[in-house]
Amino acid sequence: MALADLLGILWEQWDEVQQYLDEPTRARIQELLDAPGADPERTARRIARLVNTAVPEGHPIRAALDDSVRYSRGSAAARISPDDLARRMRALVVPAAVQASDPPVTPPADADDWLLDADHVTAADYRADGHDPADPDLIRLTDRQGTVRLPSFQFDGASGRxxxxxxxxxxxxxxxxxxxxxxxxxxxxxxWLNAVPARLLGTPGERSLLAAARAEIAEW
Structure with a gap:
């Protein structure tokens, strides 16, 4: 599914869809629209999953999202650029007054604020260095002022990748x-590791990290 096709579907059916979205879901969609990353189609699929999770089972929007070809022919998606559609969707997902006053995402109520004290780089600085802070494979923590922080242990010290x-x-x-x-x-x-996982990076102990992560999943 192309990002333009998805946005076209949502633009056409937003009055129906928005009633099912809670504020965290709206905020997450806006975050994805603000930073679609290097793979807009992957972003489109992620937004589609958010919408499909929110709307009731059997809702027509589910079929519409799964049939992007039908909607892309002659629809708004075919006539309007993805950037224009994204701007329109941002205005729908979070009204301008809210965008101006509130951060898009805040920590959950039970967030461990000590995690924000770890060494980090802000999303803005990471982007300024030529990298993509919206990479879905990165940890992004948003503080209560709306600043997105990426813990530094995730990156190579020389390249920043x-x-x-x-x-x-x-x-x-x-x-x-x-x-x-x-x-x-x-x-x-x-x-399981008898250590803090991040401290094992760059040491022989890092060979155990994937096994420890799999063990964590097995306990869920």
Whole structure:
């Protein structure tokens, strides 16, 4: 599914769809629209999953999202650029007054604020260095002022690029959907490893990290 096709569907049916979206879902959709990353089609699929989770089973929007070809022919998606559609959708998802005054995402009520004290780079600085802070394989923590922080242990100190091992673990633990939980896994003491996982990066002990992450999943 192309991002333009998805946005066209949502634009056409927003009055119906928006009644099913709670504020966290609206905020997450806006975050994805603000930073679609290097793979807009993947972003489109993620937005589609958010919408499909929110609307009732059997709702027509589910079939519409699964039939992007039918909607792309002669629809708004075929006539309007993805950037224009994204601007329109942002205005629908979060009204301008709210966008101006409130951060798009805040920590959950039970967030461990100590995680925000870890060494990090802000999303703005990471983007300024030529990298993509919206990469779904990265941990992104938003503080109560709306600043997005990316814990520094995820990156190669020389290049600034994500460490492949960290990406593999983050993907396995689903950092995109549970950044706080995955940050806690990396930065907290781990009984299986008898160590803090992030401190093993760059040491011989890092060979055990993937196995420890799989063991974590097995306990869920």
């Amino acid at each position: 994500p460490l492949p091992l960290v990406v593999a673990v983050n993907r396995l633990l689903d950092a995109d959907d549970d950044p706080w939980g995955v940050a806690d896994w990396w930065l907290g003491a781990n009984a």
